[in-house]
Structures are given as structure tokens and as C-alpha cells.
Amino acid sequence: MGTSAGSPCPWSDRVGARVRPSGPCSDLSVGDGRGGVTAAESSRPMMLVETSLPVRWYLPREDVRTELLTPSETHTVCAYKGVASSLSADGAPDVAWFYPEPLHDALPVKDLVCFWRAATVFVDGATVDPSMPGG
Template sequence: MTQGHRITVEQGTRHVRVAHGGQVVAESRRPLLLRETGYPVRYYLPPEDVRTDLLTPSGTQTYCPFKGTASYWSLPDAADTVWAYPEPKPEVALIKDHFCFYEVEEVPET
């Protein structure tokens, strides 16, 4: 990693949810929290906690020198809003095949 750039991945325990168009797309109590210098915390959710039937592969890919190549999926009326790293760099291997969304809300404990 370059000087001053840092990435950490830790197991989270907060209840998080992703909704789109009034429908719950993902819900998890075991998100991975990825913290990267200069970016907001991102929640990576296990595939078992994601309604993958609502996702359409988009063909879009991006490359991050720290995480690897990301593949993207779209939700209805929301292109490229979900991504995952099928072959992440060894430093972030925990996020392999976990889905990340731009909009994730923490669910208050009751």
C-alpha cells in the first residue's frame, strides 16, 4: 500500500438493511466493515443476506490497486449500485464475494 493509505476489514455486529423501491434488498447482522483512507466506511454483506434474485449483472468492472477488480450489479432503475470483489487482493480477502451497496442503513436496536 502507498504511504498513508490504509484499509482494514473487521467483522461487524450491527443490524444493517438495504432497501430499494420500498423493497428490502439485503439485511444482515454480520456485515464486514471496510475502512479505507479517504472513503466512508463500506458495509460488505454476505451473499446469503442479499436478495440476489433482484440483482442483474451489469458487465461493469472497475479496478482498485488496493482491493482488486470489482464486478457490478444493477437493481431495477438503479444501474451499477452494487459491487463485489470475486478475487480480492490478499490484504482484503475477507470481502471475497460479499456485496457492497452505496446506501446502507443501520437498523436501531429495539
């Protein structure tokens, strides 16, 4: 993602965002990391690929249990994607984010939700790493 609002991404000189559909065969589900609640299930995730960062999976809001999420005070900035707004869940602060007004490179993920940290993300049944480098 980036750092606090107004600060550039620490890796912005090395990053370019490329967004593409994940493909018709991909199914994605997001759990709470404790084997309990399923926060999202989608057969239409979008894959965002950035240099030197893990692949990110963005989900349509209709596929996310938004009643489990609340807006957070946290906003981060990326030179390529813009300002992200964070969402929290019970016991999982800032577990997801979205771009309400993305920059050009990230327009395909406008208002789509991406999970990380405390979430457990599965793509086609396999766990994927939702962490950030160094995090």
C-alpha cells in the same frame, strides 16, 4: 472504488484497506432508496475502512436478495482491493459490487456484496452515507 478496469484508483497513493467484522450488535438493511423494496438484511455485515473514504459495509450473499440483482458490464479496479464486479437492480444501474478475486488486503470481503449510490443503507437503524467522495 476506482476507475475503469486497467486504471488505478485515483487516490491509491493515499489509501490502505483494512477489513474487520462490524461487531455482534450491528444490523444492516439496504432499501431501494425510494422507500419500497428491501434488497438486503444482515446481522453479520463486514466493515471495510479505507483512508479518506466512507466506511463500506459488505454483506454475505445469503443475506442479499440476489434475485433483485443482475450482473453488470461494469468492472472497476482498486490498487488495494483488486477488480470489482458490479451488480444492477431495476432502475438502479451499478448499485452494488463485489470482489470475486480480491487482493490480499480485501480477502475477508471475497464475494460479499456492498451497496452504494441509489441504495439507502441503514446500520443499527441509522442511515449511513453510501456515496463516494466527489460523487
